[in-house]
Amino acid sequence: MRQRWLSKRAFGLHLAVVVWVPACLLAGWWQVNRAFDGNGLSYLYSVEWPIFALLGIWGWWVFIHTDSDHAGAAGQRQLKAAAAEHESEGTEIAPTGSMRQPQDEDEELADYNDRLAALAERGPKTWRNT
Amino acid sequence: MSGIEGALLRYRIMAYIVGVGLLILVFIGVPLQYAAGVPIVAQVVGPIHGFLYIVYLLAALDLARRARFTLLQMAAMIGAGFIPFVAFFIEHRVTIRVRDKLLADESTGGPSGVGSNPQGH
Numbered sequence: 001m002r003q004r005w006l007s008k009r010a011f012g013l014h015l016a017v018v019v020w021v022p023a024c025l026l027a028g029w030w031q032v033n034r035a036f037d038g039n040g041l042s043y044l045y046s047v048e049w050p051i052f053a054l055l056g057i058w059g060w061w062v063f064i065h066t067d068s069d070h071a072g073a074a075g076q077r078q079l080k081a082a083a084a085e086h087e088s089e090g091t092e093i094a095p096t097g098s099m100r101q102p103q104d105e106d107e108e109l110a111d112y113n114d115r116l117a118a119l120a121e122r123g124p125k126t127w128r129n130t
Numbered sequence: 131m132s133g134i135e136g137a138l139l140r141y142r143i144m145a146y147i148v149g150v151g152l153l154i155l156v157f158i159g160v161p162l163q164y165a166a167g168v169p170i171v172a173q174v175v176g177p178i179h180g181f182l183y184i185v186y187l188l189a190a191l192d193l194a195r196r197a198r199f200t201l202l203q204m205a206a207m208i209g210a211g212f213i214p215f216v217a218f219f220i221e222h223r224v225t226i227r228v229r230d231k232l233l234a235d236e237s238t239g240g241p242s243g244v245g246s247n248p249q250g251h
Contacts, residue, residue: 044177119234
């Protein structure tokens with residue numbers, strides 16, 4: 001429970017929702033005023049902004065309740081570490097070794113398997129380490 | 131993989147729609163309204179783009195949840211709807227990233243799939 005609401009990721013989410021929701025409500029209020037000043041288009045916009053605010057709250061709630069072992073940057077680091085540990089135990093994860101049957105492979109399939117093996121070695125990726 | 135491919139497709143469709151909508155609004159609608167005094171394009175495209183952006187946000191959040199994006203990646207997806215041309219660029223990177231992730235999960239038996247846990251707790 002502590003981990004869910006007080007992790008680094010959770011604080012990022014709290015910060016995002018604390019900025020997002022008032023910003024949307026302010027923009028919505030501005031559009032309400034413009035609508036009452038006679039700008040017809042603003043009636044539509046003053047409906048849209050509160051929906052954006054609600055969407056922010058919904059997203060915040062959903063992501064807080066996403067399994068924190070896997071979610072976000074920390075989760076991806078954990079997965080990577082677990083994969084590395086798995087590999088160091090000598091277990092073959094990638095479709096190499098005995099699972100691989102070279103006589104059945106054409107060139108394309110061999111390339112594909114090599115790519116899978118390379119991806120498995122690198123582990124889960126984020127934009128940061130590409 | 132609990133529907134990541136479907137979520138990716140929905141996100142990509144919405145990214146293209148919203149990306150094109152923003153271009154129409156910024157480069158046709160707004161100049162017509164303020165330079166030529168013809169507000170009709172902005173009046174029609176503006177609210178439609180707003181509601182489509184809501185759908186885009188839903189698709190983006192859904193994909194981010196399923197593919198377990200980091201907060202920065204999510205922020206990039208959300209921000210892509212505000213700056214012309216950026217939606218296409220971000221869409222491209224998101225697609226590459228999700229496809230790589232799907233390939234990686236396939237080859238390792240899907241450790242980051244929903245419901246599995248490499249730590250065993």
